[in-house]
Amino acid sequence: MLIICASAGGSPGVTSTALGLALTWPREVLLADCDPHPSQAVLAGYLRGMPVGGRGLGALAETYRAPRPESSGGLLDFTLPLDEHAAHRRRFLPGFAHPRSALLFSGYWGRLADQFDDLQTGGVDVIVDAGRLDADGLPAALVERAWTVAVVTRSNLPALAALRLALPELTDATQLSSASLSLVVSGGGRPYSASDIARQLELPLLADLPWDCATADVLSDGALPPRKLTGRPLWRALHSLALKLGGQTVQSDVRSTRGVVS
Numbered sequence: 001m002l003i004i005c006a007s008a009g010g011s012p013g014v015t016s017t018a019l020g021l022a023l024t025w026p027r028e029v030l031l032a033d034c035d036p037h038p039s040q041a042v043l044a045g046y047l048r049g050m051p052v053g054g055r056g057l058g059a060l061a062e063t064y065r066a067p068r069p070e071s072s073g074g075l076l077d078f079t080l081p082l083d084e085h086a087a088h089r090r091r092f093l094p095g096f097a098h099p100r101s102a103l104l105f106s107g108y109w110g111r112l113a114d115q116f117d118d119l120q121t122g123g124v125d126v127i128v129d130a131g132r133l134d135a136d137g138l139p140a141a142l143v144e145r146a147w148t149v150a151v152v153t154r155s156n157l158p159a160l161a162a163l164r165l166a167l168p169e170l171t172d173a174t175q176l177s178s179a180s181l182s183l184v185v186s187g188g189g190r191p192y193s194a195s196d197i198a199r200q201l202e203l204p205l206l207a208d209l210p211w212d213c214a215t216a217d218v219l220s221d222g223a224l225p226p227r228k229l230t231g232r233p234l235w236r237a238l239h240s241l242a243l244k245l246g247g248q249t250v251q252s253d254v255r256s257t258r259g260v261v262s
């Protein structure tokens, strides 16, 4: 299963959501930072400055340009451990390190999508942090293989206005593929309810994530976990979303049951 998390802008919590899902995912999983706006948010935040050591999309692009004999082990060679103590293997593919890197990578999304396919064949699900949409939209090669594109938004008017502007592009991108377009509301009820937003935008509601700064700070900034992190509202909501999504069987004959996310 490949899931893409993205936003229309305004930093609503895409990275926190994607990382929280990866940390609570019920199977082996790869979190891939494919945000075209480099921030190294997970490396510097949750992973607290873990050295990238020749891994990530930049190093991968070099092998696409000129294959290195020593890098024949596959995509996982370019990843870091996200959680070494978890029962399931959780890996992290670091993102771009330079503002122009995404542009230079534009011819390689298909190669990366093929490698994601190989991982999934081996039983590893993939969660992509696609960041905020830019002028080029989402990489088509990733959307083509995705099960859903989960667009994350806050529940206030500026966030919803920005999302409305981005929706035609997102709808076009997903309509050309078999991916669904779904909604994650980060902090529903501040002030509009997640269900109202979903109804207005005519999108299936994947999750209404509670506003929970103490948990979000762990995910976005690498803050020290509060006591009983796993009992916190946001953690519990992310965990139950991970179980719901990770429990799906992705085969062509069950894709039509994607309505279960609403």
Ligand SMILES: Nc1ncnc2c1ncn2[C@@H]1O[C@H](COP(=O)(O)OP(=O)(O)OP(=O)(O)O)[C@@H](O)[C@H]1O
Pocket (backbone or CB within 6 Å): 007, 009, 010, 011, 012, 013, 014, 015, 016, 017, 035, 039, 041, 131, 132, 186, 187, 209, 210, 211, 212, 213, 214, 216, 217, 220, 221, 234
């Ligand atoms: N459910 C939440 N409750 C409280 N704060 C949240 C929640 N989700 C995210 N945040 C906070 O919002 C800020 C932005 O989060 P995050 O970096 O995950 O957003 P993003 O959409 O990935 O942003 P960007 O587009 O800049 O990469 C962070 O300070 C994070 O702690």
Ligand SMILES: [Mg+2]
Pocket (backbone or CB within 6 Å): 014, 015, 016, 035, 041, 131
């Ligand atoms: Mg982000």
